[in-house]
Amino acid sequence: MTVLVLDNPELMAKAAVLETGLGGLISKAGDDSLRKPHRMRFHYGFNQHRLSEEDQQILRQHAAYLKAHPELTVEIHGHTDAFGNEEYNAFLARLRASSAAKLLQAEGIREGRITVTGWGSRKPLARPEDHAANRRLELEYRSEQMAKAQ
Template sequence: MKFFAFFGMILISISAIAADFDPSGTWQGVMIRKGTKMKDASIVYFDFENNDGVVTGYSREEIYDSDLYSLKKVNADLDENGTLHIRQIAETKSNKTSRTTWCRVSASLSYDPKTGYLTGEYVATDCRRVAGDFILYRADFELPTDGEMPYTQIWFNQFVKDYAEGLNAPEIRKIERDNFVFEPIFFDYDKYEIREEHEAFLNSMIKIVKGHSDLRVKVTGHTDSDGSDQYNDTLSYNRAQAITNYFVKRGLSPDRLVIEFKGERSPIDTNKNPKGKQRNRRVDFEFI
């Protein structure tokens, strides 16, 4: 039940974000031309100011791993459905070569409160046969409009990887992490095989950890009181190891996992009846 309560809290928090979408602020992401892959996309930033649905601002496009860029003024409208219709109207600054063409585009972008991404298709207004897709998420800085960019492109490759993994935008990941509720994984008597009923919860934890590069997980195994101390130490270790194997098999790096095993020394219930013993045959978790 805790697992479902966790998702309930996330949905409540997400609903609050979705209730009145305001695009104001800086967004960063990619501009993927039709027929190309995300890893080959251009980097793009938008800075919006919203005045009762009339939106103005700037965009900045960059070619990855270069100093080439184009800064443009943007006008936009936010309709009653929350769709943002943007138009790049004039280039104000750029750095380009004779082989670089910066097209102005228009696009209709929709915000998904479940993922935190602002996405939509674009079409060039001054270039032929140029179209593609924007994928944007909120940034935590202000976009300079003088052409100078104090921020690096180091985030780009990680974003491409995260998006391919199905991870949500950083603002949603923070909500998920802040509202995450741990629950123990229970085991059958004298066993360390993971029950299928626990896989959804474990997969949700994997997604949380993948979304935060500074996060590790402590996995602690336990047993009931049946058996010798030495036997139960080994069994509790095997239970913790089974969980870490599950995590590694699904993409978590081993260096983000810490194993502890306590045998029968840390019960959470009585060992005098089957129900209590079942609760003690478990693995617990902690973010570190």
């Protein structure tokens, strides 16, 4: 058996399409207007819930992608660091996710296509002491085809 290791993201995406049959979910090479933005994670300053202007622009690109792919939904997961009590962290995480959802809705994405989750500090990305890495928002795309595969 031969194992091919790909370090080119575009080739890996094409290989995934061939392997899974999800060709309709990945835009064609060269079609920048329909390509999913690469960045799926956004970070926050301490006790902040508003995204920077640059991050908002990237989120608007996600909105354009969602408009071009009406079969997709998006889950927005808000996270915090471990400072503060868990009740407040859950509130702040949900506030972060809700703020991003409102931006997507303002860009024309129906509320029913967006799911918001506030995890607080319960699902750290890095070690709990890496506070800045854990203060984040993550986007996760879903489709009916993906749901059937799980």
